[in-house]
Amino acid sequence: MRAPTPAHVLVFATSMAMVGVCTGLALEGGSNPLTVVTVRTLGVVALFLAYFQIARVSVAMPERELAIAIAIGVVLCLNNYAINAAMGEIPVPLAVLIFYLWPAITTAAAWALGKERFSWRSVCGLVLAFVGVGLALNVDFTAAQARGVWLAVLSAFAWSTVFLLTGHYFHGRDSRPANFWMTLTAAVIFVVVIAVTGGLELPDSPAGWTGIVGLPFFYAFGMIGLFVAITTLGPVKTGFYMNFEPIAIVILAAVFLKQYLTPIQLAGAALVIAALFLFRPLRREPLAAAR
Numbered sequence: 001m002r003a004p005t006p007a008h009v010l011v012f013a014t015s016m017a018m019v020g021v022c023t024g025l026a027l028e029g030g031s032n033p034l035t036v037v038t039v040r041t042l043g044v045v046a047l048f049l050a051y052f053q054i055a056r057v058s059v060a061m062p063e064r065e066l067a068i069a070i071a072i073g074v075v076l077c078l079n080n081y082a083i084n085a086a087m088g089e090i091p092v093p094l095a096v097l098i099f100y101l102w103p104a105i106t107t108a109a110a111w112a113l114g115k116e117r118f119s120w121r122s123v124c125g126l127v128l129a130f131v132g133v134g135l136a137l138n139v140d141f142t143a144a145q146a147r148g149v150w151l152a153v154l155s156a157f158a159w160s161t162v163f164l165l166t167g168h169y170f171h172g173r174d175s176r177p178a179n180f181w182m183t184l185t186a187a188v189i190f191v192v193v194i195a196v197t198g199g200l201e202l203p204d205s206p207a208g209w210t211g212i213v214g215l216p217f218f219y220a221f222g223m224i225g226l227f228v229a230i231t232t233l234g235p236v237k238t239g240f241y242m243n244f245e246p247i248a249i250v251i252l253a254a255v256f257l258k259q260y261l262t263p264i265q266l267a268g269a270a271l272v273i274a275a276l277f278l279f280r281p282l283r284r285e286p287l288a289a290a291r
Helices: 006-028 033-055 063-087 092-099 102-112 120-136 143-169 176-197 206-233 235-242 244-257 263-276
Strands: none
Touching: 006 033, 006 063, 006 092, 006 206, 006 235, 006 244, 033 063, 033 176, 033 206, 063 092, 063 143, 063 176, 092 120, 092 143, 092 244, 092 263, 102 120, 102 143, 102 263, 120 263, 143 176, 206 235, 235 244, 244 263
């Protein structure tokens, strides 16, 4: 099997962008965020197990590390639900752009915790990211849409927390077993919530079913590819090319969901994407947990 190249990573990033498109299709097709994220997470757990079996990766972990992975999985659960709920209230590309504040949040937290050196380059990235999101939000929102914005912001903070905790506790190790247990934890929580609330709402249209069925496959393909790319290209180079994801989501959402950003929002998106190339990933990578 050939080692992944940067071109492969762009394909993986596009696959991750298709997760947002499939989420949008499922929500527009009559499903709800809880159902969508539950089906996706359960499907990803099954596909991860199949991949780990083929790759001969054991998911066994020492008790302490397992407990840590499960605890991080609770935060991951919050991230997963928040970003899916945000996509139900605001356009998918806008939700993803707000979510991509997470590198700025992570950088600021890393400075505060003494994990990264202060960098003027990263300061420029911080400024660009927040100005870009400010421009993207320069439109009138309904109350529901404003709620969607805050959910996307919550998702960014939750993912940054997952990123920092995983980097701290699993630095220099194969993160795949930890990622599996985090994802399984989220899946169990979602199943319990659906069972208690009776919140299962499956799509009622062919497009909706296409989205909900495609979700786990696009996500698993993108994440498994990311697993492999990190081990061959390294986390820094892989992270650099994965910055193509928000570009892809803006294009794909316009094609498949007919969700378009205004010119001022596109300018904001350009600034957010430019900011991503100014951030250097934490040295404590790799991280490939399911968001």
